Each structure stands twice: as C-alpha cells, then as structure tokens.
Amino acid sequence: MPQQPLNRICYVEDDEDIRRVVRMSLERIGKMTVEVVADSTRAVEAMVAFKPDLVMLDWMMPVMDGPAVFRKMREQTETMHIPVVFITAKASQTELDELRNMGAAGVISKPFSPKALPDQLRSIWHSLP
Amino acid sequence: MTPIDSATNPHKASAGISLADSADPRRVLADRVEQIYSQMPIGIAGSFVISVVAAIELRQGRFVEIVIFWAGLVVLLTAATLGLYWSYRRSTTKASEAAQWLRWLAISALATGATWGFAAAVFFPSHADEQQVFLAFLLAGVVAGGVPMYAVSWPVYALYAAGIIFPFTYVLATFGNKLFAEIALLIPAFYALNVAIAYRLNQVFDSGYRLRHAYGKLTEDYTALNQRVEQQLDELLQAQREVEASGRKLALFAERSPIAVLQMDHNATILELNPAAENLFGYAAVELVGRNAIRTLFSSANPVLGGAAWQSFIETAKPLSLPPAGCVRRDGIEVSCEFTLTPLVNEDGDLLSVIAQVRDVTQVLEADRLKKEFTSTLSHELRTPLTSIIGSLQLVNSGVMGEMDKDIVELTEVAERNAQRLLDLINDILDIEKIESGKFVLFPEDIELDTLVRESLLLNRSFADRFKVRLEASGGLPGLEVKADRKRLLQVLTNLLSNAAKFSNEGGAVEVFMSVTDAMVRVDIADRGTGIPENFRDRIFGRFAQADSALTRQKGGTGLGLAICKRLIEAMNGRIGFEDREGGGTLFYFEMPVAKAFAQADK
Numbered sequence: 001m002p003q004q005p006l007n008r009i010c011y012v013e014d015d016e017d018i019r020r021v022v023r024m025s026l027e028r029i030g031k032m033t034v035e036v037v038a039d040s041t042r043a044v045e046a047m048v049a050f051k052p053d054l055v056m057l058d059w060m061m062p063v064m065d066g067p068a069v070f071r072k073m074r075e076q077t078e079t080m081h082i083p084v085v086f087i088t089a090k091a092s093q094t095e096l097d098e099l100r101n102m103g104a105a106g107v108i109s110k111p112f113s114p115k116a117l118p119d120q121l122r123s124i125w126h127s128l129p
Numbered sequence: 130m131t132p133i134d135s136a137t138n139p140h141k142a143s144a145g146i147s148l149a150d151s152a153d154p155r156r157v158l159a160d161r162v163e164q165i166y167s168q169m170p171i172g173i174a175g176s177f178v179i180s181v182v183a184a185i186e187l188r189q190g191r192f193v194e195i196v197i198f199w200a201g202l203v204v205l206l207t208a209a210t211l212g213l214y215w216s217y218r219r220s221t222t223k224a225s226e227a228a229q230w231l232r233w234l235a236i237s238a239l240a241t242g243a244t245w246g247f248a249a250a251v252f253f254p255s256h257a258d259e260q261q262v263f264l265a266f267l268l269a270g271v272v273a274g275g276v277p278m279y280a281v282s283w284p285v286y287a288l289y290a291a292g293i294i295f296p297f298t299y300v301l302a303t304f305g306n307k308l309f310a311e312i313a314l315l316i317p318a319f320y321a322l323n324v325a326i327a328y329r330l331n332q333v334f335d336s337g338y339r340l341r342h343a344y345g346k347l348t349e350d351y352t353a354l355n356q357r358v359e360q361q362l363d364e365l366l367q368a369q370r371e372v373e374a375s376g377r378k379l380a381l382f383a384e385r386s387p388i389a390v391l392q393m394d395h396n397a398t399i400l401e402l403n404p405a406a407e408n409l410f411g412y413a414a415v416e417l418v419g420r421n422a423i424r425t426l427f428s429s430a431n432p433v434l435g436g437a438a439w440q441s442f443i444e445t446a447k448p449l450s451l452p453p454a455g456c457v458r459r460d461g462i463e464v465s466c467e468f469t470l471t472p473l474v475n476e477d478g479d480l481l482s483v484i485a486q487v488r489d490v491t492q493v494l495e496a497d498r499l500k501k502e503f504t505s506t507l508s509h510e511l512r513t514p515l516t517s518i519i520g521s522l523q524l525v526n527s528g529v530m531g532e533m534d535k536d537i538v539e540l541t542e543v544a545e546r547n548a549q550r551l552l553d554l555i556n557d558i559l560d561i562e563k564i565e566s567g568k569f570v571l572f573p574e575d576i577e578l579d580t581l582v583r584e585s586l587l588l589n590r591s592f593a594d595r596f597k598v599r600l601e602a603s604g605g606l607p608g609l610e611v612k613a614d615r616k617r618l619l620q621v622l623t624n625l626l627s628n629a630a631k632f633s634n635e636g637g638a639v640e641v642f643m644s645v646t647d648a649m650v651r652v653d654i655a656d657r658g659t660g661i662p663e664n665f666r667d668r669i670f671g672r673f674a675q676a677d678s679a680l681t682r683q684k685g686g687t688g689l690g691l692a693i694c695k696r697l698i699e700a701m702n703g704r705i706g707f708e709d710r711e712g713g714g715t716l717f718y719f720e721m722p723v724a725k726a727f728a729q730a731d732k
Contacts, residue, residue, distance in 0.1 A: 015513055015516075015517065017514075017517035017521075018513065018516055018517050018520070020517075021516070021517055021520035021521055021524065022520075024524055025520070025524060028524070028529045028530075029524075029527070029529055060509055089508060089509040089512035089513055089516070094570070110512045110513065110516045111512055111515050111516035111519050111520065111552060112516065112520070113519075113520075113523055114520040114521075114523050114524050114527075115523050115524070115527050
C-alpha cells in the first residue's frame with residue numbers, strides 16, 4: 001500500500017468533453033493535480049514529463065488505443081511501474097477480464113459518476129500492493 | 130421299383146429311399162379295391178352268360194331239378210354280386226374302409242368259385258364224354274378268366290380258384306378212372322401256377338399304384354415347393370424394388386440438398402459427392418472423386434481432422450459434428466464449414482463408408498462478428514456522449530460549482546434524470562439483445578441470499594426515498610446460499626424493488642419476505658400499490674411493457690425491466706411471477722434452487 005496520498009493523475013482520453021468533466025471532478029471534488037492528454041501517441045512522453053502517481057487510460061482511442069498505450073508504458077523504465085486504471089464503455093465481462101489480465105490496477109466503466117470518481121480512484125490506490 | 134436320388138425329394142433325408150415306398154399304403158389299397166370292383170360287371174356278366182350256356186348244354190340226361198337248382202344258385206349269386214357292386218358304387222367309404230370292401234369281395238369271389246365247383250361236382254359224373262370235355266373246358270376257362278378279374282389281390286383269386294378247383298379235383302380223383310386220377314394230380318399244379326401268375330400280377334399292380342401315388346405326392350410336394358419359391362421370389366423382388374426406391378429417394382435427397390454431401394471411404398478418400406458439394410468447394414465431381422478429403426478440402430493449417438482425429442473417428446465409428454473449420458476452395462478462397470460425419474456400418478459393425486454433410490457457415494460467422502462489432506460500437510458510441518452529459522450535470526447538481534438559481538437547478542435535475550433514463554434504456558436494450566442472441570454469459574457463484582437482499586435494499590434506499598417509500602425486509606434466511614450470478618441477481622432485485630417503490634403510495638412500504646421450501650428458496654417483494662390492471666397481466670413480462678405510458682413519463686422506467694428479470698431468473702434455473710396481495714397491492718416473487726441449506730451452512 002502506497003505511503004503518500006493519491007495526488008497526481010494523468011488521464012489519456014480522446015473525447016474533449018469527457019476530459020473536461022474528469023478534470024473538473026478530480027480537481028474540484030478530489031483536490032488532485034490533473035494532466036489530461038488528448039493524443040494517445042504522445043501520452044507516454046507526457047507521463048515521463050508529468051510523473052503521475054496513477055494513470056487513467058481510455059480504452060477506445062483512434063490511432064493508438066488504451067491497451068497499446070499500456071504496453072508502451074510497460075516498455076519504458078520511467079512509466080513501467082505506474083499503476084493504470086482503464087476507463088471503458090465496453091461492458092462485456094470477457095473484455096473486463098482481459099483488462100485485468102493485462103495487469104490493470106482497476107477498471108472504471110463509462111458512464112462513471114464524476115461525484116464518486118475521486119473516491120473510486122483513491123480506493124483503487126489504497127488497495128495497491 | 131426305381132430308387133431315386135433323395136436330392137430330388139427335399140422331404141427325404143437319407144439317400145437310397147425308394148420312391149414307391151413313399152406312397153401312402155392306404156391309398157394304394159383303396160385304388161386296388163376300386164380296380165377290382167370296376168371289373169366286376171364284366172366278371173358278373175361273363176360268369177352269368179357262361180352259366181346260361183352251361184345250363185342249356187348240360188340239361189340233357191339229368192334230373193332237371195338239379196339243373197334248375199344250380200341255375201337258381203347262379204341267379205341268386207349274380208343278384209348278390211350285383212348288389213355288392215351296387216353298394217360299393219354308392220358307398221362313401223370306398224377309401225376309408227377299403228379293407229372291408231376287399232373282404233366282402235373275397236367272400237363274393239369264393240361264392241362264385243364255389244358255385245362253379247358245385248357245377249363240377251354235380252355235372253361231371255356224367256357218362257357222356259363230350260359233356261365231360263365241355264365241362265372241363267368251361268372250368269379251365271373260368272379258372273383262367275378269373276386271373277385278370279381278381280389278380281389285383283392275389284388271395285381273392287386264390288379263394289375263387291380254390292372254390293372251383295378243389296371240388297372238381299375231388300370228383301376227378303374219386304371217379305375210378307385212371308386217366309382222371311392222373312389229371313386230378315395235375316390240377317393242383319395248374320392251380321398253383323395260376324395263383325403264382327395272380328401273385329405276380331398282384332405285385333405288378335401294387336407297384337404300379339404305389340408309383341402312381343408316390344409320383345402324385347412328389348408332384349404335390351414339387352408344386353408346394355414351387356409355390357414357396359415363387360412367393361420368396363416375389364418377396365425378394367418387392368424388397369429389391371423397395372431398396373431401389375429408397376436408394377433413389379436418398380439419391381434425390383442428396384442431389385437436391387442445399388447442404389453439401391460427400392461419401393468417403395475409411396481413408397477419407399472421396400467416393401461420391403452431390404452438386405451442392407461441387408458448388409461449395411468449386412470442384413467438379415470428377416476432380417474430387419478419388420482424392421483425399423482432408424488434404425484436398427481443409428486448409429493446411431487446420432488441425433480439426435488431422436491423422437489421429439480421423440483415425441479415432443474411424444475406430445469409434447460414432448457420428449461426429451465438428452466445429453466450424455477452415456476449408457480452401459479450388460479457387461483458393463477460404464470458407465468456414467461445419468462438418469457432420471456419419472459412419473455407415475453394416476450389421477457386423479464394419480465400416481462401409483463415411484457420409485459427410487458440410488454446411489458453409491462463412492457468412493453466418495461473418496454476420497455474427499459484424500453484429501457483435503455493431504453492438505460493441507453502439508454501446509461505446511452511445512455511452513461516450515452520455516458520460517459527458519451525465520457527468521456535467523452531476524457536477525452542476527452536486528453544488529461544487531457554487532450556489533445556483535433554484536429554477537436552473539430544477540432544469541439541470543430534469544436533464545440529469547432523463548439522461549440517466551436514456552442510459553438505463555441503452556443498458557436494458559443491450560442486456561436484452563445479449564440474452565436473446567445467446568451471447569449472454571452468467572458467472573454463477575454461491576451467494577448468501579440474506580446478505581444480497583440486504584445489500585439491494587441499501588442500494589435502492591435513495592431511489593425509494595424519492596417516492597417517500599420505505600424498504601423493509603423480514604424473515605431472513607442466514608446461511609442459506611443460492612447459485613447465481615451476483616451482479617445479475619442484484620439487477621433483478623433492484624428492478625423489482627424500484628418497480629414496487631414506484632407504484633407504492635407516498636409514505637407506504639415495500640416489504641421483502643424470504644422463505645424456503647424443500648429445494649427452492651422464494652423471495653417476495655410486496656407493495657400496497659394500486660395493483661396490476663387486468664388487461665396488462667398477460668404481457669407484463671414482455672418487451673416494452675408498461676401499463677400506463679403517462680405514469681412512465683412521471684416515474685421513469687424503460688419497460689424492459691421485467692422482461693430482463695424473467696430471462697435472467699430463468700437462466701439461473703429459477704421462476705418469476707406475481708400475484709395479488711391480500712389487502713391490496715401486488716406481490717412479485719422469484720424462486721431459485723437452494724445451493725446450500727442452513728444445516729450445512731452452520732458447520
């Protein structure tokens with residue numbers, strides 16, 4: 001269980017509106033520092049620069065989807081150990097299992113409640129080994 | 130008698146059996162008796178004419194009374210034998226009592242012979258030589274004439290001739306003339322000779338009749354055999370026609386079948402195929418016959434019917450349905466095919482050939498994939514904008530953005546509520562779609578029902594609060610477990626609880642009861658609402674079923690909830706239903722099999 005409280009979040013999401021809602025939720029309700037990335041191909045660079053405690057990845061994105069970003073993160077030393085939470089609108093149980101098998105720290109399904117989102121992330125953060 | 134080979138007579142087992150011996154002796158006897166009687170009229174007439182001639186010729190020089198007496202005897206005898214003949218003709222027991230008729234005939238023959246014997250004894254001692262010669266000639270004539278008459282049964286003849294000969298011999302021997310005495314010594318030899326001839330003739334007749342009967346029997350046997358052979362031949366022909374007809378029918382089935390049919394031998398070498406198979410694989414029949422089906426039709430990477438799998442199929446000789454397998458057409462195009470293999474075995478269990486039915490499922494699989502992709506895309510594309518809408522409205526309504534005008538809050542709340550409704554609808558439609566397309570997977574686990582019900586009450590409390598309705602549970606079943614998908618059972622409970630809350634009066638309560646009987650546990654969710662309208666009851670579990678659309682707008686809901694509940698409960702081997710509640714209101718219930726009862730749980 002991590003010692004420090006959850007503070008720095010990096011969110012990779014192609015949909016501008018959802019980016020805004022999530023940023024507002026985490027900043028206003030969760031009092032966290034948030035970096036949102038729209039272009040998934042440049043996500044890993046942004047993470048290296050921002051040094052987040054936890055990364056949230058959208059599943060379906062053009063050019064490079066969430067799992068691809070995840071794999072790329074695992075290839076780089078700086079991002080290798082950052083916990084990843086997937087945000088997905090895909091409801092199928094097999095796909096959720098697939099995400100967990102890839103080593104995701106958690107899965108939050110869309111649509112999520114912005115009111116509850118900070119607490120959901122903190123609970124995942126605290127349950128990390 | 131001709132011994133015949135037993136092979137010509139199937140009813141005789143051993144070789145060397147005489148054909149004549151197979152005749153029925155009773156029928157042979159009857160025939161012989163018939164033969165003798167049939168000759169009687171000639172015998173009677175002949176005997177009578179000779180008697181008349183003799184009476185006229187012998188009447189001189191004698192007492193007329195004796196001649197008249199003898200003539201009387203002849204007439205009586207003639208009448209008696211005619212009577213016998215007449216009785217025999219009229220008789221219905223000719224065959225069954227042949228032996229008796231023969232005895233009667235023997236008596237008549239003896240009487241006839243004795244009458245001539247009497248004539249010899251009385252008329253011979255005459256002193257007129259010419260009359261003695263005449264009488265001797267007559268007697269020799271009647272003795273010889275009796276042979277053809279009676280020889281069919283030699284004892285009858287023997288009696289007849291004895292009746293004539295012995296009195297005459299006696300008279301000759303005692304006459305006192307040396308020549309006559311010498312003749313008397315010769316007469317028994319003459320008698321013996323005649324009887325021997327009669328005996329011989331008797332045998333000839335006998336064997337003749339026996340042969341006739343044996344032949345008759347043989348003919349009957351042969352006819353019966355012939356009929357049987359013909360009948361069997363008919364049956365065979367009929368069977369052959371039936372086999373041909375069913376063969377044609379099968380051929381027609383295969384010929385016109387839209388499903389590809391191939392016949393292969395035990396090495397998977399193609400023997401025959403129908404036009405559908407030609408179409409499916411793009412080969413002409415002549416190109417495929419003689420080639421190995423597995424190497425020719427399956428794509429090389431396909432392990433479905435590899436050597437070992439085929440071998441084990443051939444050994445077990447059990448019908449086999451294969452999952453869709455990749456095949457390559459003659460033009461190189463890959464298709465997915467479902468193979469059904471049926472071994473044809475004979476009565477001894479030997480494999481004759483293998484029938485393969487092949488269905489091209491390429492398009493089915495593709496349609497399936499597209500549908501799945503479409504559902505997945507739809508799910509994503511609809512949820513993404515809703516995430517933004519609901520998220521934004523929630524943030525606004527949560528108050529973190531600061532105080533807002535009351536009217537604005539009211540409107541944003543309407544917007545949030547309806548966005549949520551839209552999301553529920555999408556979720557429900559996706560659920561129904563998944564359940565009905567069979568793509569729905571349950572993850573059953575042992576769940577303590579009591580805990581789950583209390584959890585559902587907690588989750589739905591805030592919803593019920595909106596309608597100012599209390600949720601109450603009673604009759605808990607601690608420790609009792611059911612096998613169910615946790616998320617899905619919670620979905621059912623939520624649906625039933627929110628329905629009950631929606632249709633309860635303000636200030637009322639929704640009550641949850643749990644009970645267990647035998648192997649089933651039952652959960653009741655009861656309200657004190659207005660009840661279910663009569664005309665709505667039979668379609669309450671249907672899709673988009675709502676009693677009152679005005680109420681829907683007022684209280685929300687998609688009209689899919691109960692349809693989903695029913696399918697979910699049934700998928701978990703349960704049963705769902707509703708009944709009117711005593712004292713007003715409605716009671717929805719579902720029953721599920723108990724996975725673990727109290728006793729086991731207590732340990």
